[in-house]
Structure formats: structure tokens, C-alpha cells
Amino acid sequence: MQARNTLLRWRSLAVYLLVAWSLSALIPSYLAIAPPRPLLGDPQLWTLSAGAWVEGDHQKLTLAAATPGAHWASRALEFSADAEFARIGFCLEQAVPPETGAVLMASVREGQLDFNRQYRVNSFYSGELGECFSEAIPRRAGDGAAVFQLQLLQGPAALSLETLTVTPERENPVWRITRMSMLLLGLGLLAVVLSSYRHERPRWLVFLGMVIVVGILFGCCVSVSLKADIYALLTGGRSIDAGVSMDALLEKQFPIGGFSLFTYLHAVLFCGATFFLALARPQGWIDMLMLAPLTETLQLFVPGRGPGTSDMLVDWTGVALALPLVFLLRRSQRVRALLEH
Known part of the structure; x- marks a missing residue:
């Protein structure tokens, strides 16, 4: 019973x-408050680790490295005060072997670049050709500029994206x-x-x-x-x-x-x-x-x-x-x- x-x-x-x-x-869940901002663009906008390089245009971006170890490419992002979330979206241009890379973002808050509250967008340990990812990262009052980073977890390797955008959003x-x-x-x-x-x-x-x-x-x-x-x-x-x-x-x-x-x-x-x-x-x-x-x-x-x-x-x-x-x-x-x- x-x-x-x-x-x-x-x-x-x-x-x-x-x-x-x-x-x-x-x-x-969320409503866009501005059009998606493409982040492919000019490779000169990216700050790179030693031994890495970026190739691409408005259609594709490739982060590559010829030396062992982790490599990254970073750029700063600004958001308006009414942005409650920052949605990062990207699609893989090619199939990705296991443990290849990660897409990350953190915001400046109270004098620190804080990875505790706003951190991971997606770590793709394997991905199929054309597979797309999207995640909304919460922002809070007082958050300043954000730093976006694309990482190669293990070089030498290459990571190619055919779409990479950030969209400011608010909750529906x-x-x-x-x-x-x-x-x-x-x-x-x-x-x-x-x-x-x-x-x-x-x-x-x-x-x-x-x-x-x-x-x-x-x-x-x-x-x-x-x-x-x-x-x-x-x-x-x-x-x-x-x-x-x-x-x-x-x-x-x-x-x-x-x-x-x-x-x-x-x-x-x-x-x-x-x-x-x-x-x-x-x-x-x-x-x-x-x-x-x-x-x-x-x-x-x-x-x-x-x-x-x-x-x-x-x-x-x-x-x-x-x-x-x-x-x-x-x-x-x-x-x-x-x-x-």
C-alpha cells in the first residue's frame, strides 16, 4: 500500500x-535588447598568447598554435547598463577532437576579473562539424567590461569557428x-x-x-x-x-x-x-x-x-x-x- x-x-x-x-x-527566457554583435572580424582586435595566431575574416575565425601547451586569444567587450545577460553563440567550422578548447567570459567587478559568478560559456571536449553552442551568461548591476577568451587547451592544434556572436539580453x-x-x-x-x-x-x-x-x-x-x-x-x-x-x-x-x-x-x-x-x-x-x-x-x-x-x-x-x-x-x-x- x-x-x-x-x-x-x-x-x-x-x-x-x-x-x-x-x-x-x-x-x-530572454529577449535581445540589441542585434547580435559578430566577434570574428579583424584578427588584429585579438590579444594572443605567445606561439598562437588568429586567421579569419567576417566569415570564419581560426585560432592556431604550433607549440605545446595551452594557448588563447582574448578581447574586451562592453555592455550597456540594462544588459542582464550576455549570450555567446558560436558554431564549429570543423570537427573538433576531444579536449580541444573552451569559450570563456568573465566581467570586471569590484576590482577583480571574477570567474566565480560569470565564467564558462562552453567547454567542447568534442564537437561535430557545424555543431553550434549558445549560452546566456548573467550580468549584475555593477559589472563593468567583460573579457572574452577563446582557448586551445592543448597545442599544437587549431580551432575554427564559422559563427561567433555576443548578444545583450534581458529576462522576458x-x-x-x-x-x-x-x-x-x-x-x-x-x-x-x-x-x-x-x-x-x-x-x-x-x-x-x-x-x-x-x-x-x-x-x-x-x-x-x-x-x-x-x-x-x-x-x-x-x-x-x-x-x-x-x-x-x-x-x-x-x-x-x-x-x-x-x-x-x-x-x-x-x-x-x-x-x-x-x-x-x-x-x-x-x-x-x-x-x-x-x-x-x-x-x-x-x-x-x-x-x-x-x-x-x-x-x-x-x-x-x-x-x-x-x-x-x-x-x-x-x-x-x-x-x-
């Missing part, structure tokens, strides 16, 4: 997931209302599912499981800026002193990295929540299994965030790690006696 009720509760959330993805496909007002409504609705439906645990015993198991679930939800619904601030607090952050001139910033290589710390932390949190809730209720692991796609879907409605299949697989890995221990403990008569009282 409990398993049947669990599946029935999640049926409503399955409908929510379907509606959420449909709305995200139908309603544009219709989408803003939609995402806020859907975020509240999703959290409300999840609260209904979790409220069913209030009758389970022992209460301390349920309490610990719920605390971890709250941590999971905080991690998936927190803004990019706050997530970056937490990352900087835990790791010291990644930035370049912008007290020097823009010319000096253009000559510095961007660090490669991201928020992988949080990805692994999610696996640990899902493992812990599954352990406590599955001990309190045998079918609790099903709730945690379904929580993974829900949390990824909720990120559709958080500005600057987005869902990821790999993140969901990491969450499920955490669930799978907890299940053998739960199974073994439930076979113990002493543990069963403890859970029944």
Missing part, C-alpha cells in the same frame, strides 16, 4: 515535470512570472510528498533525512551569484586582479574549472537522505530517486541555472550507494526493533 501511495504522489509531480519542460520550450517578463510561479508550485508539490513522512518512526531518522533534503533543494534553487559566493568562501575562489590595465588582463590566461565541488556534494547529500528516509520507510528510496529529476527541472526556473543529465546521474549514484547499507541494516533484528519503537 505504501509503495502504491508513493507512486500516486509522484504521478502529480510527473505531470508537473511535463508541464515545466513544455513551458520552457514554448516561452523564450512573461518568463519571469512563469518561472516564479512554477518554482513555487514545484516546491509546494514536493512539500506535499514529504509531508507524508510525518507519521513515520523513529522521528529522528525522518528529521535528519528532511534536513538533508532541504540542503539539496537549497543547492538546486540558489542563484548563480550566491552559489559562486559559497564556492569562493569554501575554496578561496578564482579571480584576477583588475587593478591593472585592460591590456594586461587580456594577456592573462583564464583558469579552467567550475563548480564540480557542488556536484560531488550532491551525491553525498542524496546518499545521506536516502539512508535516513529509506530506513524510516522502505519505499523512501523511490522518493529520492524521483527527487533527482525534480531538482534538475526546478533549475529551469532559476536565472543562470539549468538542468543537467550528468548531475541527475550523480544524484542517482548517491541513491544507489545508500541502498546496500539500508538493505543490510533492515535485515538486522536489532535495527528492526529500534525502527519499530
Whole structure:
């Protein structure tokens, strides 16, 4: 009966997931406030690392290097004060072997070129001929000029793009209302599912499981800026002193990295929540299994965030790690006696 009720509760959330993805496909998240600005243009506009060179025109751009190691080409970008996002779009002119390059952007803020809040556009570890990428990088009040960088991760190599544009954008007002409504609705439906645990015993198991679930939800619904601030607090952050001139910033290589710390932390949190809730209720692991796609879907409605299949697989890995221990403990008569009282 409990398993049947669990599946029935999640049926409503399955409908929510379907509606959420449909709305995200139908309603544009951002609106352009100016035409796309092409960044191919004159190769002389780029600042290059030693051993690299740029070839191209308004139709194509190629970054090449004949020496080993990482190489890059950088240029400065200016944005108007009303630009809430900067969308970088590019298409590969040729197929790319694994771990070839990355397209990056960071903005000057509070005297630093900050990679914690605005960082990666896309790291293409492999790409097909003509494959295109697009990503909107959030900007905040107080952000100054941005530095755009095209990197070759391992030379000697060449990277050719047939399209490279930047478009200033703002959030679509219709989408803003939609995402806020859907975020509240999703959290409300999840609260209904979790409220069913209030009758389970022992209460301390349920309490610990719920605390971890709250941590999971905080991690998936927190803004990019706050997530970056937490990352900087835990790791010291990644930035370049912008007290020097823009010319000096253009000559510095961007660090490669991201928020992988949080990805692994999610696996640990899902493992812990599954352990406590599955001990309190045998079918609790099903709730945690379904929580993974829900949390990824909720990120559709958080500005600057987005869902990821790999993140969901990491969450499920955490669930799978907890299940053998739960199974073994439930076979113990002493543990069963403890859970029944």
C-alpha cells in the first residue's frame, strides 16, 4: 500500500515535470535588447598568447598554435547598463577532437576579473562539424567590461569557428512570472510528498533525512551569484586582479574549472537522505530517486541555472550507494526493533 501511495504522489509531480519542460520550450527566457554583435572580424582586435595566431575574416575565425601547451586569444567587450545577460553563440567550422578548447567570459567587478559568478560559456571536449553552442551568461548591476577568451587547451592544434556572436539580453517578463510561479508550485508539490513522512518512526531518522533534503533543494534553487559566493568562501575562489590595465588582463590566461565541488556534494547529500528516509520507510528510496529529476527541472526556473543529465546521474549514484547499507541494516533484528519503537 505504501509503495502504491508513493507512486500516486509522484504521478502529480510527473505531470508537473511535463508541464515545466513544455513551458520552457514554448516561452523564450530572454529577449535581445540589441542585434547580435559578430566577434570574428579583424584578427588584429585579438590579444594572443605567445606561439598562437588568429586567421579569419567576417566569415570564419581560426585560432592556431604550433607549440605545446595551452594557448588563447582574448578581447574586451562592453555592455550597456540594462544588459542582464550576455549570450555567446558560436558554431564549429570543423570537427573538433576531444579536449580541444573552451569559450570563456568573465566581467570586471569590484576590482577583480571574477570567474566565480560569470565564467564558462562552453567547454567542447568534442564537437561535430557545424555543431553550434549558445549560452546566456548573467550580468549584475555593477559589472563593468567583460573579457572574452577563446582557448586551445592543448597545442599544437587549431580551432575554427564559422559563427561567433555576443548578444545583450534581458529576462522576458512573461518568463519571469512563469518561472516564479512554477518554482513555487514545484516546491509546494514536493512539500506535499514529504509531508507524508510525518507519521513515520523513529522521528529522528525522518528529521535528519528532511534536513538533508532541504540542503539539496537549497543547492538546486540558489542563484548563480550566491552559489559562486559559497564556492569562493569554501575554496578561496578564482579571480584576477583588475587593478591593472585592460591590456594586461587580456594577456592573462583564464583558469579552467567550475563548480564540480557542488556536484560531488550532491551525491553525498542524496546518499545521506536516502539512508535516513529509506530506513524510516522502505519505499523512501523511490522518493529520492524521483527527487533527482525534480531538482534538475526546478533549475529551469532559476536565472543562470539549468538542468543537467550528468548531475541527475550523480544524484542517482548517491541513491544507489545508500541502498546496500539500508538493505543490510533492515535485515538486522536489532535495527528492526529500534525502527519499530
